[in-house]
Amino acid sequence: MTAALSAETGFRAAYASRSEHTVIGLMSGTSLDGVDAALVRILTGRRGEVTKVDLLAQAALPYSEQMRERVAALCVPERARIDELTYVHFGLSEWYARAVQLVLEQAGASGSGVDVISMHGQTVWHAPVPVDFPVPGGTASVRGTLQIGSAAVVRERTGIPVIWDLRSRDMAAGGESAPLAPFIDAMLFGSRTEGRIVQNIGGIGSATVILAGADAATVYAFDTGPGNMVMDAVATAASGGAERFDPGGAHAAAGRVSLAEVARLMEDPWFARRPPKSTGREVYGAAFVRAFLERTSAGGLTPDDQAATATAFTAESIAAAYRHFLHSAQGPEGLPSP
Numbered sequence: 001m002t003a004a005l006s007a008e009t010g011f012r013a014a015y016a017s018r019s020e021h022t023v024i025g026l027m028s029g030t031s032l033d034g035v036d037a038a039l040v041r042i043l044t045g046r047r048g049e050v051t052k053v054d055l056l057a058q059a060a061l062p063y064s065e066q067m068r069e070r071v072a073a074l075c076v077p078e079r080a081r082i083d084e085l086t087y088v089h090f091g092l093s094e095w096y097a098r099a100v101q102l103v104l105e106q107a108g109a110s111g112s113g114v115d116v117i118s119m120h121g122q123t124v125w126h127a128p129v130p131v132d133f134p135v136p137g138g139t140a141s142v143r144g145t146l147q148i149g150s151a152a153v154v155r156e157r158t159g160i161p162v163i164w165d166l167r168s169r170d171m172a173a174g175g176e177s178a179p180l181a182p183f184i185d186a187m188l189f190g191s192r193t194e195g196r197i198v199q200n201i202g203g204i205g206s207a208t209v210i211l212a213g214a215d216a217a218t219v220y221a222f223d224t225g226p227g228n229m230v231m232d233a234v235a236t237a238a239s240g241g242a243e244r245f246d247p248g249g250a251h252a253a254a255g256r257v258s259l260a261e262v263a264r265l266m267e268d269p270w271f272a273r274r275p276p277k278s279t280g281r282e283v284y285g286a287a288f289v290r291a292f293l294e295r296t297s298a299g300g301l302t303p304d305d306q307a308a309t310a311t312a313f314t315a316e317s318i319a320a321a322y323r324h325f326l327h328s329a330q331g332p333e334g335l336p337s338p
Contacts (some may be wrong), residue, residue, distance in 0.1 A: 010307070011116075011161050019044050021115045022056075024097050024103060028122045028149075030203025030281055031072055031228060033244070034062035036096050037103035039114070046253055050187060055222040057107035063100045067092075074124040074148070074228040085124075085148070092122055093153035100158050111160050119154060120228045121147030126280035144168075145177045176278035182208045182221040190214060197326065203229040204280055205318055209326060222275035222325075225317030228285045230310045238303035246307055255308030258301055262312050263291075271317060275325055 015021065021042045028035045037059045043052040063071070070088050073079040096119060104111060126145045133142035143293040151164035167177035185198040185208035198208040210219050230243065235246045246252055270279065296306050 009051050015115060018115075022113055024100055024114055024117045026099060026117060026154075028092075028096075028120065031232060032063065032068050032075075032122075032125055032203075034060055035099040036060050037099040039103045039107050039109070043115045053184075053187065056109075057103050059099060059102035059106050061095060061102060062148060063095070067095070071122060071124065076286050080124075089148040089201040090150050090153055092148060093150040094157070095151055096154050097157035100154070100160070111158050112290055114160050116273070117154060117158065117160050117162045117182055119149060119151055120166060121149040121164060123147050123167075123280060126177070126278065127282065128171075140159070143171055145171050176222065176276045178206065178221065178223075178278065181206065182219045183216060185221070186210050186214060186216065186219040187277045190219075197322070199224070199318060201227040201314070201318075203227050203232075204278075204279075204284070205314065207318070207321060207326075220275070222321075223278045225271065225279065225320040226314050228314070229281065229284045230289060230292065231307065231314060233286070234293070234303075234310045237289070237293055240305065248310075249311065251304045252311040253308075255302065255304030255306070257312040258296065258299070258305065258309045259312075261296055261299070261301075261309050262316055264311050266320060271320060272324070 020042070023040050023042055025038045025040065026035060028039075038055060040059040041054040041056055042050060043054075045051045070084065071092070074085055074088060080278045100111070104114075124146055124324050128143055128145070130141040130143045132139045143300060147165065147167055151162040151166070154160075154164075155162045166179060170179035171177040181200065189196050189198050190210050192213050194215075195212045198210065200206045200208075203226075205224040206221055207224050208219065208221040229250070232245045235243045235251065238251065270277070270283070292310070293306060296309065300308065
């Protein structure tokens with residue numbers, strides 16, 4: 001066994017034996033805007049519980065237009081090709097490796113002082129709804145999720161061990177494939193006396209519910225629906241690609257909300273389904289936005305009206321999730337009012 005392989009196989013035991021770790025986290029979300037990197041120091045107690053997290057440095061690496069287009073094409077079944085999936089899977093890893101370099105430069109540090117990289121990967125398809133699939137001896141109900149980006153490439157480029165494919169294990173275990181956000185939300189925002197809800201509005205919206213005095217076992221999270229995904233797509237279409245989002249919400253503020261369209265969109269049975277649940281670009285991607293734009297244009301909405309309506313849709317999906325699930329499921333005790 002080579003020294004390098006020996007170090008890899010002994011990584012888990014060596015990591016667990018220490019109470020202080022330096023970690024780089026890599027994230028590229030469903031908004032397809034780039035890669036974020038954070039260098040953190042994590043302190044743990046005698047039982048392995050996290051006692052403190054210090055942010056040492058952070059860096060962002062925006063996707064080029066060509067890169068964004070290549071990733072976006074993989075999220076559309078009619079455009080995705082297996083050869084392109086393979087190239088982007090490996091090519092994206094060069095962006096991740098560069099993001100690692102950037103955050104180390106920001107901190108004035110070297111990779112030799114980093115214990116591990118935690119790499120989420122770029123989601124190109126999320127399939128939480130089970131389908132029947134042939135297996136030995138019959139059929140099984142199968143769900144799935146796909147995040148691309150080669151951990152092997154990042155390992156070779158940086159020389160740092162990599163933990164990856166985090167979402168697949170959570171889904172295999174019966175989860176909805178977002179296993180880490182609720183833990184960090186509870187760690188940063190939990191309270192002994194107040195219940196709190198942490199709302200993320202990324203490409204997809206998600207809520208983490210933290211009851212007063214909650215421990216890790218009682219914290220839960222679920223997707224609330226579209227975040228900025230639809231709003232961004234509307235801005236892109238209205239500007240002919242010149243804008244990828246609505247700067248300062250200016251277009252939405254100038255428009256008129258179609259309450260009838262918001263109500264129509266909220267009729268989707270997914271919103272009435274009880275948590276746990278998740279969604280993604282496979283629902284609110286190109287086909288959804290194309291139908292929304294065609295329908296609302298035919299109804300006389302201007303581009304600003306469409307931006308306002310898409311924004312109101314996101315807001316209503318979040319508010320409805322709070323009304324329907326949080327108080328009815330947990331009771332008002334210890335939870336903030338929406």
